[in-house]
Each structure stands twice: as structure tokens, then as C-alpha cells.
């Protein structure tokens with residue numbers, strides 16, 4: 001495929017070994033915050049190009065950032081690149097092989113891409129060139145075949161190039177590839193950093209300016225009309241001026257809606273990402289405390305919070321602009337300072353009523369959360385209750401919960417109706433009373449008209465402000481129930497690195513598969529103590545354990561003695577109460593959760609583990625980078641066969657790509673437990689911890705599984721009953 005000519009991308013791509021520098025330069029150019037002390041990543045450069053993605057993820061994490069994969073079809077690479085920046089791209093050229101491109105931006109109109117070259121100069125290149133180089137990642141092994149076909153056609157250039165492109169496009173129509181890795185802040189990064197990255201402050205300023213301009217146009221229009229009418233010269237010129245003011249407001253209104261809509265979308269996406277990350281990072285005991293029902297309840301509440309917070313903030317913001325204009329018009333009307341005082345006092349009364357509403361909303365929300373929790377519990381325990389509970393008791397609690405909910409709803413609705421009616425109708429009479437002294441003192445007709453206009457404007461602003469404030473107090477109440485999840489997002493990988501100004505450096509995932517020398521300890525526990533907050537006695541007391549590379553350890557103990565608790569500490573799911581836990585000589589506190597997880601994997605007890613709805617391959621390769629490579633799929637098949645699942649694979653029409661889980665092929669107890677073992681073994685970690693993983697297996701299968709685990713796990717901890 002070599003043409004002997006210089007590649008158009010020559011000198012513009014970063015060598016793969018310079019991936020860390022490329023990421024840092026890209027982050028700086030894209031104005032993303034970098035930590036003062038980046039975390040350590042073992043292995044300065046990727047040793048295995050098949051694991052380049054994992055290595056880049058680890059580097060991004062060490063810099064307090066994350067890479068979001070833009071996985072797309074061959075034909076859609078260009079449209080994906082248009083929305084991907086800032087991003088790191090893997091490209092393939094015949095002359096330089098695999099390289100990285102730091103993409104800063106794209107322009108669809110000009111068809112160009114702005115990239116950061118290794119000498120840190122910014123260059124514009126054709127977007128099509130970038131697209132072709134990305135597509136070449138999956139094309140290169142097809143090109144010789146396509147060229148052989150085209151050779152016989154003896155097509156001249158440029159038809160030959162076009163024909164090659166068309167043939168490759170047709171062949172690879174359903175092939176997926178990673179078009180780009182977008183560099184962004186992890187969801188758990190500090191809120192000001194996220195708001196800065198979204199340019200939230202200038203966008204809010206723009207909103208305010210647009211709102212003032214729109215109201216200015218409306219007021220100017222009415223002033224023109226009023227002026228013309230009262231001076232008796234309402235000719236066509238005045239009407240044109242009025243119409244012009246009205247028309248000017250139309251594009252401004254469209255710009256306002258666009259700015260508000262796009263900002264709301266960005267903020268809502270940020271909130272959802274943060275919630276999702278938080279839900280997955282909740283400490284295991286905290287997540288369990290409320291149970292699955294409370295989890296689901298909180299998720300529902302988060303949707304309500306998002307809606308109320310966004311709608312409430314925008315409505316209140318625009319209402320404040322309207323109210324300020326209404327106040328200034330009131331001042332120039334016959335009511336003057338008295339009118340302003342009346343407006344202020346009225347807003348204060350409404351404010352008190354709105355705050356009172358928050359108590360009612362809290363009660364309503366609590367009864368709703370209790371109801372959701374109870375409903376989920378009932379659904380989960382449905383069969384048990386059908387079989388074992390007295391039918392007469394089935395709906396007893398449900399009826400009581402419903403009655404409490406209906407009562408709380410009624411109180412909230414009645415209160416809201418009162419506030420809104422007062423906001424809608426109450427200000428006008430107050431404004432008229434405040435205007436009376438001015439009118440009696442002989443104010444002119446024009447001045448009275450201004451007073452009426454101010455009252456109408458004020459009434460509208462007060463109504464919007466009341467609606468916005470009600471939504472905001474509601475959002476505040478819901479925030480309290482969603483807060484644990486939002487806070488937990490800060491525990492997610494990469495999220496803590498920006499806060500390391502005085503904290504200890506964190507160790508990001510080590511991508512190197514090297515184990516320490518055999519005489520050095522790999523994992524060490526010294527005098528570990530652990531107690532559940534709700535329990536008076538400790539589960540683990542002065543527990544010590546040293547594990548060297550390659551060792552096989554069997555942990556036995558009676559039921560309730562703390563074996564699973566110890567396993568959860570080893571796998572990093574729980575932090576010990578006191579004592580020392582060292583991995584490769586480094587204390588647990590110095591590792592990021594991702595860094596620890598990249599070294600030790602565990603298969604939790606059966607009832608704690610889960611088959612995810614998806615393909616069998618996805619279930620066993622859960623710990624590997626997405627998308628799966630052909631090598632990964634081959635290994636997954638091999639391992640399943642070693643674990644005695646070969647027969648199952650043959651029965652499944654789609655083999656390892658068969659859908660399993662709740663909505664797919666229903667796996668038996670023993671099959672599921674072997675999938676859990678395969679999942680732990682395929683994580684490319686140094687230590688595998690299996691917690692009662694063989695309980696559901698017959699003796700022959702168990703021997704087979706044990707042999708496979710012995711052969712595959714570099715270092716092994718098996719937990720079992722005596």
C-alpha cells in the first residue's frame with residue numbers, strides 16, 4: 001500500500017509513546033484543568049498496542065480527566081468527529097503506522113479539523129484526510145484484496161481511488177471502530193470546573209442581556225404607542241416604530257430560547273452523568289442501607305429535581321429581570337417610592353408563603369419515597385408473599401401508605417394553589433392602592449398610564465417569580481434525597497485528582513501486568529479491624545495476612561465469621577476501619593479505586609453477583625476495555641470451555657454472542673457461578689479472590705473449574721466453608 005510519497009499527516013501525529021504528553025498538551029489547549037500533582041501510572045509507555053486504550057485511560061485518569069469512547073460505524077466516522085473534540089484519535093498511515101492525533105476542533109462548513117501538532121503548533125487540515133486516516137485502522141488488511149479486484153478493471157485515477165473507497169465502504173458498512181476518544185472532566189470533578197468547561201457564567205450573562213433587551217424592546221414599543229396616543233399624533237410613523245420594536249424582539253426571543261435550551265441540556269447531561277457515576281460509586285454499605293427500593297426512589301426523585309431546578313432557575317432568573325424593570329417603571333409612575341415599597345412588601349409576603357410550601361413538599365416527597373421503596377420490596381418479594389403471607393394482609397400496609405400520600409398531596413396542592421392565586425391576582429389591587437395618592441395629587445394621564453403599565457408588568461413578574469421559586473424550593477428538597485449519590489460521584493476514578501493540592505498522590509491503574517518479585521509481598525494486611533456502624537461488635541479484629549506473588553490461599557471459617565467482609569476489603573469494595581492494607585507496598589489510601597481494582601479482582605458470593613442483560617461475551621469480558629477485540633472473544637470462548645461451558649456454548653445459537661440475563665437465555669445456577677469465575681479470571685489482575693464460588697457445582701465440574709482457576713489466576717485467594 002506504500003506509495004513512496006510523504007504522508008499528508010507527516011509531522012502532525014504524536015508517536016504512541018508520547019500519548020501522555022499529547023493528552024496533557026490537548027488538555028491545556030482545551031483549557032481543561034490539570035491537577036498540580038498528577039497521579040503515577042506505572043509503565044511510562046504502552047508495551048502492548050492492543051492495550052493502548054486501557055493505557056490512555058489510565059494516563060487520562062492520572063491527570064484527573066477521562067476519555068469518552070466515540071464508537072461508531074465506518075461510514076459515520078466523519079459525522080462523529082464533528083462532535084468529538086477535544087479528542088485523541090488513533091490514525092493509521094502507511095508511512096508512519098499507528099499514531100495519535102490531538103483534535104482541538106472541527107468546522108463542518110469549511111470541512112476542516114484543527115489539530116495540535118507535537119511541536120504544539122495549531123494546524124488546520126482537511127477533515128476528510130482525518131476521516132480517511134481513522135477509517136484506515138480497519139481498512140488496512142482489506143486493501144490488498146480490494147486492490148487485486150481493482151487491478152483487473154484498469155481504472156485510471158481519480159476513478160480508481162473513488163472505486164477503492166466505495167468498495168471498502170460497502171465491505172465495512174457494519175464494522176464499528178473507535179473514531180475518537182473525547183477528553184473531558186470526569187463526572188465527579190468539582191462543580192466549578194465543570195461549570196467553567198461549559199462556559200456557564202458567560203452563557204447566563206448572555207441570557208440576562210437578552211432578557212433585558214427583549215423587555216427593553218417591549219417597553220420601548222409601548223412607550224412609543226403611549227407617547228403617540230397621548231400627544232394625539234398616532235400616525236403611521238409611530239405605528240411603524242412600534243411594529244419595528246415588536247419585530248426586533250422576535251429574533252432576540254429565539255436567541256434567548258436557544259441559549260436557555262442548550263444550557264439546560266448541558267446542565268442536565270452533567271447532572272445525569274454525575275448521578276450515574278455516583279450511583280455506581282456509592283460505598284457498598286451505604287448503598288445497601290436504604291435497599292434497592294430507596295435506590296430506585298432516589299433515581300425517580302433525581303429526574304424531578306433536574307426538571308424543577310432547571311425550570312425554576314431559568315423562570316426565576318427571567319422573572320428577576322422583569323421585576324427589576326417593573327420596579328424602575330413603577331418609580332417613574334405616579335406611585336413612586338410608595339409603589340416600590342408595596343411591590344417589595346408583596347414579594348416578601350409571597351416569599352414567606354413559598355418557604356412554608358417547602359415543608360409541605362418535603363412531607364409529600366417523603367411519603368412518595370416510602371411508597372416507591374415499599375412497592376419495589378413487594379415486587380422483589382412477590383413470590384414469597386404469595387406463597388407464605390396471609391392473603392388478608394396483602395394490601396394492608398399499601399392502603400395506609402396510599403392514604404398518607406393522598407393527604408400529603410392534598411396539603412401541597414392546596415398550598416400551591418393559594419400561593420399562585422395570590423401571585424396572579426393580588427398585586428394589581430395593591431398597586432392601585434399605592435397609585436391612588438399620586439392620582440389624587442393630580443398626576444397626568446400619561447403618568448397614570450405608566451403606573452398601570454408598571455402594575456401589569458410587576459404582576460406578570462411576580463407570578464413568574466412565584467412559580468420559579470416554588471420549583472426551586474422543591475428542587476432543594478429533592479436535592480437532599482439525591483445528595484448522597486451526587487457526593488459519591490467524587491469517589492469515582494479520576495474525580496479526586498483535582499483536589500490533590502495537599503492530599504497524598506493517588507496511584508492510577510497500573511497497566512503493566514508485571515508482578516513484583518516472588519520474595520516481595522504483593523498484598524499485606526496488618527492488624528486490620530472492621531466494624532459495621534450498626535453493630536456493637538467488630539467483624540474483623542487484628543486480622544493479618546501476607547500474600548506473595550503466585551501463592552494460593554484457602555480462607556476457611558464458620559458462617560458469619562467475616563470471610564466475605566475480608567474479601568470485600570481485599571477487593572477494595574470496603575475500606576478497613578483501622579490497621580494497614582498494602583498493595584505492592586503502597587497503602588490502600590494512596591490508590592485510586594480504579595488503580596486498586598486493576599490489580600485485584602473478586603467474584604463475590606453468588607447472591608451478591610449478577611448476570612447483566614447483554615451478551616455472554618459482555619458478561620465475561622466486563623473487566624476488559626470496550627470494544628472487545630477478536631483476541632478477547634477468542635479467550636472468552638476458550639475459558640468458557642475450560643470451565644465446562646463448551647456444551648452450553650454449542651447449544652446457544654449465537655455462541656458467546658448469545659443474549660443472557662433477565663431478558664435473554666436463562667442460565668442455571670451452576671452456569672451463572674462459572675460465568676462469575678470467568679469474569680474474575682479475565683480481568684488481567686494480579687490477585688483473584690473467589691468467595692464461595694463453587695457452591696452450586698457438582699464434584700466433577702468443581703474439579704474442572706478448580707484446575708482452570710489454578711492454571712489461570714496469577715495469585716489466588718479462595719474463600720470456603722470448612
Ligand SMILES: Nc1ncnc2c1ncn2[C@@H]1O[C@H](COP(=O)(O)OP(=O)(O)OP(=O)(O)O)[C@@H](O)[C@H]1O
Nearest residue numbers: 532534535539557558559560561562563564565566
Ligand atoms: N450492615 C451490617 N450491620 C451489622 N452487621 C452486619 C452487617 N452486614 C453484615 N453484618 C454481620 O457481619 C458478620 C460477617 O458477615 P460476613 O458476610 O463477612 O460473614 P461470612 O463469614 O462471609 O459468612 P457466610 O459464610 O455465612 O457467608 C455477620 O455476622 C453479619 O451478620
